[in-house]
Amino acid sequence: MNINSQTFLVLVCNLLFLSIQAQSKPEIDSLQAYLLKSTNKESYSYDTRLDFVYKAKQMAMVQDIDSLIIKSNLQLSSMYYDSRQYILFKKVNDENLKIANKVRDSSALAAINFNLGDYYNFYRKTDSTYYYYHKSEKLYKALKDDYHTAIVLLNIAVLQKNEKDFIGSEVTSIDAISLLEPMEETNDVIKYKSFIYNNLGLVFDQLQQYEESIIYNKKAIELKRRLRGNNKATIDNSLNNLALAYKNSGQYDLAIQYYNEILENNNLKNQRPDFYALVLDNYANALYLSNNLDQLPKLYLKALKICDSIGASYNSIIINQHLAEYYNDHHNKDSAKYFAYRAKDISEDYHNDDLLKSLLLLTKIEEDSLAVKHYNAYIKLNDSLVQNERTIRNKFARIRFETKEIEQKNIQIAKEKMWLIIISIILLVTALLIYIIITQRAKNNELQFVQKQQAANEEIYNLMLSQQERIEEARTLEKKHISQELHDGVLGRLFGTRLSLDSLNMGTSEDAIKTRGRYIQDLKKIEEDIRKVSHELNTDFISGSGYLDIIKTLLETQTTAYELDYTFNYDDSINWDDISNKNKIHIYRIIQESIHNIYKHANATLLKIGFELKKNVICLTITDNGSGFDVNKTKSGIGLKNINARVKEINGEIFITSEKEIGTTVKINVPI
Template sequence: MSIQSQTQQNLYKIDSIHNVLKNNKTFDSIYIAEEHYKIGELFRKSLLVDTAYYYYQIAEKVFRKYDYKYETAITLYGISVCQKNNKDFTGSEVTSIESLTLLNELKESKEVNQYKAYNYNNLGVVFNELGLFEESIKYHQLALELKKSLEGDFERSIGLSENNIGYAYKAVGKYELAKEAFNRILANKGLVANYPDVYVLALGNYAHTLYLLREFDQLPSLYLNALEICSEAGLEYNSIIIHQHLAEYYSHKNQKDSALYYAYKAKDISEKYSNDDLLKSLLILSEIEEKDKAFMFLNEYISLNDSLQKAERAIRDKFARIRFDTQRVEQENIQIAKERMWLLILSVVIIITSLLLYVVINQRNKNKELQFIQKQQETNEEIYNLMLSQHDNVEEARALEKKRISQELHDGVLGRLFGTRLSLDSLNMNNSVEAINTRSQYIDELKAIEQDIRKVSHELNTDFVSGGGFMDIIKTLVETQTKVYALDYELKQDDTINWETLPNKNKIHIYRIIQEALHNIHKHAEASLVTISFKLKKDVICLTIKDDGVGFDVNKAKSGIGLKNMNARIKDIQGKITITSEKEAGTTVTLKAPIN
């Protein structure tokens, strides 16, 4: 049966006893004391130690008052176990001795000797916890001898005593004696079926003794066998120490992954049951993990250890107060509840404040990010405007130069030609047929030259600036870059694209992507020809940049800064970029950018 289900059953029994006492006012004091003792026992077995202690105290006072020595002795034994479980080892020792003193005054019987054995066992555990291992072994042996003399089924209890003796031998470093003690338990094969928890306990301790002796032949199979029994018998709690020992074993074998697996498993299970086991699991993790994680678990270990020590001191103090004044303890419990409530309120306030602070800081960071994006957009606009301005300046200079040449042709050359023609006209006074024909030919020729020069002049004077724009900037970029990179190029444009309606941000990103692509072709492709083409398909600008270089494996290529920048730019304009390549077959970069 699991610890949770056993606890639930005990709580039902407690409610039943409370109801009986509440509904019948005629019970005498001894009967009420006995019922309080039963409630204390149930709470102790449910691991609710401080509550058990409270009911034991009520029962003890009545039993002492009426000089019920046996009842007082067994109640004191319950109190001593509560004290031991809360690490009040000195108090537990004193209470156990007092219980034994009362039992020794009584006539020997099975029940008296049984509780003597229980007290000896408790003293053995207490001295083991205090590090007095020789004393621990002595009391465990006294408990074992008494249990063996008792009639009835004490197989489980005897097995626990033998395990405690082996554990004490192991703790003091007498490993061979420890092995003998554990082997005596393991020789009883009936324990696996009847009391698997005792068998697993002994098997795990035996395996750990072999580990301490560095006898690894049977490891880790013994540990794994113990885990298998735990799993089959539903002994999850008993598996904690097995997982801890496996973590230590694999850590010693430098099998870190396995060590971490069992260490984390021990920690996860410990969190359900025992702070002491959790404390040891945290310490193991701090020794196995590395750097930051090790430091984190060490801090958790220290924090939990401090917390447990404080809690243990608080409970020991509470036990002392209960002994002298139960009512006062109740009042102090109310005060503790109030303090916990205030602590809860304070914690909630701190959490809410932290949450609000986080929201404010997060919002501020988002605002800064938005401001940065806005500033970046403004910078892109400014860059593009500067590019347009530079392009307009160049085109304006070209127009001025054309105009100057036109004026020179018109005012200079045409003027002189016109004068010559007039002179030839004046020579027409010679009326000879030959002269007239010759002069007429020259005049016609001059007229033709005049028309040709006039036509050139008008063409030069035409304003070509209106034809300039984004594609001129792109053409200038491609011409300049390919010349530097020693590349031939083909630039194909789509006249249906109205670049004036496209936001400047989009043009900047397209410009930079082409620039980066040309740079990558020069750096990696070993190409001789690059083809750049624009197409408009369903309000989507399709840009294709293709080279005849060596190509590469797209799946294995690392994403460098240039490619990341290209992806970031196309993402910013809600576009899509695709790169296809084959070795020795060139590379094609396809960009799709919506107009809107």
């Protein structure tokens, strides 16, 4: 008994469909719609449904989504199986196996291995069939998918029964039914339970435990009667199995009763001629065993004629055996030999129990040396079949052992990988922590250095300001002293002289009057000049210009050292007293670094520096007439990096333009 995998594959496809349902792209929606339509047998023909699957697979390949390619291939393989295109069925599952292994899709791998088991089962390659079914079973067990595990176990149990591993088939069937028993009794669960009970009925019949066989066959029939839809064919199969158990147990009347129930269907001969011939032969044989010979051999010959007409040669073997047995009992040796040899000739193509029965039958029909010859052939074939059955059972056991061994190795490898991953993570985390600690220390050192540098800059600037203040204070005192001397000394004496001359101006001579007048005017001019100088000296006309004096000193010192000419222009509206010391220090350092860079790299002869105030922003421009450079290609050196860092520190902006052989201009905007 081979379980049709169509329903099974559709269920697997539905599971995979749910696994990608979260994706909402229009293309994926269209693809899923195609796959859904491909399962609708009532609305679309086979060719149309096949075209839907091809379109879905093409879209999945264009989008390069492995899960959708796998799903499309599963549906495609289901359709190939239904249409008996087994070569294409194998090809698409081999392709699917590679993709599923790549993405480690356990659900898909379980379904694909089941499909490959079906393929090798069709070609009766027992080893490969069992191997792939067993792999599928292990995968479904790992996924804790009891339903599909039970279906795979059913197929394994059927395979074991066919290979006469009856005890193994019984154990496997019980494992399968134990998985289905706790489940809700859906139509599919009931169906597969009935199949398992059906297999147990056949197993116990072969073990000659007929009471158990009858119990399980009745359970199978009871479940099949509960299934939805038209299940007449599968119910008839179980009724035939039940009747066979009754016949083999010697309860011929009950066997005949169930055979008659099946044969009451007038359409059976047209609908299922092969099954009709099988039941008719079993019915005739039950009549024969109950010594009810009125319809014999007519029924046997009718069954045989049907098999010959439809080419069911395998089913005709047992009918020929029954006819040979019947004619031999009625001493019609020629007819007995004819049908016995015919059974033997057909069964030689299969080389199984049917050939064994044919040889045993010929030992009863033939006489003397021919009987001995057939008996020897019987003994040899029996030994061969027994050995083959033992070999098959050993292969099953070896496959289970090797699979378990592989699983143990995989578990060990998985553990080793896990420890390797854990150790790698620990090392990575340790390395990361060490890196963070070292980086943090470096940052702390850098921060401390910056803080120290800033403190040093502040101290330098304060010293510069203090020195400038002392200079200015000395200048102021000196100016006051000079003013006081001019005012109290020279100006006083000049004023006394003017008064004396005024008193002498009383002379009446014309020359005296002119001379005195001229001197008096000269003295007045001197007095005004001295008063003007005194007033200017006493005025603090350089108040607020201390920072610019520092800049001028810097320019004079460095341009002299670097042999550069320079111009310095500034906007008098800039109130440097409102600018923070931090900003002034950075501006000072920027100018200092820029002059150094010009000397070092530009080969310039002229330097222009200017300050402007635009919309509460101080604009510093530094221009040289040097060799210039390509701003986009030249890497920033330490000097330029320092300038950029300082500009960033005072929240400024820097713009650099340069032309080769013309020069470079650096513009820095600093908000107040």
